[in-house]
Amino acid sequence: MDAWILTLVTFFPIVGVIVLLFLPKERETAMRWTALLTAVITFVLSLIMLAGFESSDPDLQMVVRLTWFSIGDLHIEYFLGVDGLSILLVLLTTFLMVLALLSTWTAIVDRVREFMIFFLLLEVGLVGVFLGMDLFLFYVFWEFTLVPMYFLIGVWGGERRMYAAIKFFLYTMAGSILMLLAIIWLGLDGGTFSIPDLIKAQAIPANLQFWLFLAFAAAFAIKVPMWPFHSWLPDAHVEAPTAASVILAGVLLKMGTYGFLRFNLGIFPQASVRLAPWIALFAVIGILYGAAVAYAQKDVKKLVAYASISHLGFVMLGLFALNLQGLQGGILQMINHGLSTGALFLIVGMLYERRRTREMDAFGGLWKVMPIYAGLTLIVTLSSMGLPGLNGFVGEFTILLGSFGSIAIGSEGFAILAAVGVILAAVYMLYMFQKLFLGPLDNEKNKRLPDLNRRELLTLVPIVILIFWIGLYPRPFFGLTEASVEKVVQLVSSAAMAMR
């Protein structure tokens, strides 16, 4: 079982795709159930993976490694493995997929079959990105995710969906080209595409690391997105259908931060140390810029999109603190952001389904008609702005702590400025909450809005449970990542020693 579980987690959604292809056209409910069940089974499979995971082992586990094809001496492998850096992201993906599919039940009525197929294919790509341990294989998965997301936005999106889809596609692919060049160089130079082997070898001289770091960073920074490469994100979010937004913000952006963590820190540790202050600078600008711009938005989805830029700035700041607290916080914050922003997009989607608008001015006083919805939104809002006791705070605080004392970043100023972002988060999140839920209920169209139905509750409640769980008792989550993170920290600090 051990040897095949990762393959199953990655490719099981294909089974759903095949079933969907053979379902008769008019059986849309069956299609929905097929997709949902597939996602549920994939989630269960990922839990089985979790059960077999040995958290004290910092290395790759449940490895499957076969030669796929060879070019001369160079082997390209089918190489999957999971460790502390990726396991939470895999679980986040399979978890959010289920909830995102639940949210499509009444929202997606056009071309249900195609939607479900693209959605399940997207899951294959995402899980593959996190599990693929051969650079070539990783790249295939990486680019593969673009295709279904492109169609999800371009076909089921809003009015300017074509523009947003193409922009999304081009932007992220443009970054990938440089990464591809660097991957090819690495393979030819090191004689292997195996990521753990490349990390172990540490054979790249410092000045070369610098350029390769930048080539990888080009792909990842656009994906995160880091300021100022974020221009595609608000467009993509505003046009994407709810479920795609959930996955886009919840998981797809984490491909970028994960990439930095796995490749830049692992293969180019010296360049990471050298560039840490610069990354921290851009991260902090992103935190403050995203927060300020979010406050000026009129469309809820756009507000949440800019808030994402701010939150991911925190993740980047934590990762490049290059110490235990910063990295642990950064990884946890990826999950936290996936949960809270995923939930926010679900929440916005529920409103959009009822009113066909996301303009905040169209609302106000909704608490009166939709108290359950308001209560759950409040919890998610507070999680997103980092209220202690909820998940966001644990991540944010450890990130601030790590970056404040980070030797690599070298100045407390970054952490202090990032902490200003905590104030600004309260400003825009409470502004959003007020515009939607507080004030008089004076718009006639809002007076009879129904509160959440059972299916909608089912999509939000699991996230809320995790929000409390991580906020109050994050130990199991930190425990999963700790060993692998310690290994990264050791790697980076010995690289830093070597530089002196």
Place this chain on the structure above:
Amino acid sequence: MTAEALFSLAPLLILFPLLGLVVNIIAGRRLGERGVGIVASAAVGLAFVIAILQFIALRMDPSGATIHIADWIVIGQLEVEWALQIDTLSVTMMLMVTGVGGLIHIYAVGYMHDDVRFQGDPSRFPRFFVYFNLFIAAMLLLVTGDSYLTMFVGWEGVGLCSYLLISFWYEKGEDGIGNALAGKKAFVVNRIGDFGFIIAMLITFWFFGTLTFEEVFNEAEAMGAGAVGAATAITLFLLVGAAGKSAQIPLFVWLPDAMAGPTPVSALIHAATMVTAGIYMLVRNAALLEIATVTPDIIAIIGAATALLAASIAVARFDIKRVLAYSTISQLGFMIAAVGIGAYVAAIFHLVAHAFFKALLFLSAGSVIQGVEHGHHRADSHEEHFNPNDMRVMGGLRTRMKATFWVYLIGALALVGIPPLAGFFSKDEILADALLVSPAVYWVLVGSAFLTAFYMGRQILMVFFGKPRSKAAEAAEESPAVMVAPLVVLAILSVGGGLINSPGLLPLTHFLEDTLEGLREPEFVAAVAAISTLLAVLAIVLAWLVYGRRPMAHDPVRRLGSLWTAIRHRWWVDGFYDWLIVSRYISLSHWLAEVADEQFLHDWVHDTVIARSFVRATNWLASVLDLRLIDRGFDGLGALTRRGAGGLGALQTGYVRNYAVAVFIGMVLVVSYLLLS
């Protein structure tokens, strides 16, 4: 029972209120108002019992205990646990919080019954008590947390409850949004304070290697002179936090607006408990303050300045609750100043005494407001914008609301510091200490005390004396027993509260000695007591001369001219902040969003520079190289997706194909270069 066994009950302190709120969330609708009220009040009552048990345990074992519940954040050296610290300081606070809190819960059962009806939404009754219980739980965590970080959970938790309760009637207030804005303002201003708290924690951790109070203080003591710089920096940032939560200069502006919340909220959160958290937190850090160099002086200056500034503003308020709000800010200033001059026990003493009489005053004010509101409804007057908080529509309530009048009077005299009421002893201890340490602080505080007596005299005279100035006041009626009973208990505490640290015996000083080391025993200075009493009486006489004899068409103090204008406009502080920070941040964020992000990055950089030149370049490439094969390949792919997804051909706009061509050529070139070289 052994002390140890009693200490181990401490987690119940927080568990009971949490249980209460869970029951009311789940079954609130079915329980009815009485049931909800009983559940919520009983939860706090049980917590009070646990607090008493902790007190008893401390009598057996004065060294206290730390109760570990679970790990929280453990990463490397960072080890933060969910743990409760039971010592004399935290027990003093928890007795006050659960005791006063319990009384206010009972009062609120009566108050909210009418309030939800006046405001037109009886279904909101249970929600109020859910928030109230949550507040008690958070406040107890704040005072018992054994580390900065667990304290911070309570710290922001009470802030959240404050936000929710200020905007409880979120559809009311100015333009229907006033209350919601007041809540948001409170939260955001408090977050500025929290920023200071967070930075203080970051410095603490990287300097001392821990966030647990006891370890930090031991470490600081061991380091001696080496810790001076860090202690100074940490306490300065903590002061920012305290200024936020305890409404001190420059962050006091949120508290007056917070009066938008129902009156029990003002009494519990914005007078007796939450706003004193800043003082508690600073006293908790006495060990660092003793080492720090500049901080104590700054704390004393801020406290004294706030005391005077707020007292002056209170003189020109017409809203009964706003007078009390500024009075609270002023009294918090007294406590902060006490911390600054090292009179930690005096600060805690005044904190507890103030909790008694200020809760009493707010709740009595609530009784007055509802009395007038009832009168308004009975008189059936149809004034459009009737404001039951406005003291100008009151007058003569002494005869219509006898019980309320007497308890109000007791509260006011206790606040003013007339012997032998609670405020006399507690305020006097601060003044006596101030005279020893800093005469300047002493005189500023004495001036504030004089103003306090004046504005309280003014308020009593405006509300209760003279003739009723409206139909509503004429028809006002006394509040029900469920509201009056807690008032009587608080009145008794306001009278006898001075015994907590009566001169000579000093029970509170001796009690706190077990937690705070090196306390000096306060002396009772007869001259200080005489001067303050004399000034208080003088101020009341002055108030009588000004307000006691004529009807209140115009406030006679207007004659002060520009000084009146200044205090009427609250020294323009709010306006100044709006101009300096709020409006600038709003225009900055709009400029960033519209100009920098939308027009520059989005429209120009992306759509013009990148997209257009890309299309041009690829068009040129495609036309020059005319790769039929690739074209055909991609057309085929397009057709395939068309068939597969139905109508997806619309995506074929040229961009993607051109782009694919470019990518393909690039890849071929690069790979061939790498393989050949």
